[in-house]
Amino acid sequence: MQPLQGKVALVTGAGSGIGRANCVTLASRGATVIVNDIDEAGAHETVTLIRAAGGMAVPCIADVAKSDEVERSFAAAQRETGPVQILVNNAGIPGGMTAFENIDEMAVDRMFSVTVKGAMLCTRAVLPAMKQRCDGRIINTSSITAFGTHPRGCVYAAAKGAIVSLTRAWAREFAPWNILVNAVAPGRVETPMSARLSSDPAYQEEVRRRVPLRRRAVPDEIATVVAFLASADASYMTGQVLSPNGGEVM
Structure with a gap:
């Protein structure tokens, strides 16, 4: 039997990158996956990939920052x-590497709206059935930037730090209902959002260093780390942040 057989998982920001990989991996382990993204084409591509491999998936088009x-x-x-039994709050937007004094107020609002408020709205939507x-x-996507690893990009770092705090607060609050809340804090990942860095020699040297x-x-x-947290193997783990980062943060 597949470890997630019979489970329903909802992944936000699932039209590409880490979100898409989460969906494909969870589906390969038996979960029925609800594929959320604001990008309708990307969400449908993810659904098609899962169904082509014999998995079960449905699209769910929405901006996670809008409650309605x-x-x-x-x-x-x-x-x-x-009902959803596994929620992966993965939706996010690029943060850039802007010096603090040049940060635009609208960029701050959008970053926190998608990353932090979005996770709160999505969790609120599935929580009653989980409690019942x-x-x-609940698995939240943070980042190693939450731990102060980069000298610029403080807005992104602050939003991802808030995700760590939400994870720990929810873990305590929801524990009486056997709802486990953890986070992943990836390091540098090859995704469409960071594609331009692949051709930057200075960045590649920074990675090697x-x-x-x-x-x-x-x-x-x-x-695969997300799938572990969703599985029975992580049944005594809550309030934790797992950071697959290649050793950049130890």
């Missing part, structure tokens, strides 16, 4: 799949 869209689209998807069943997994494994991760290497 989250509530409407999540409810519609769950009418097809049944006294069972659930700062990452002991001397390379970036691929999305599948993050997805």
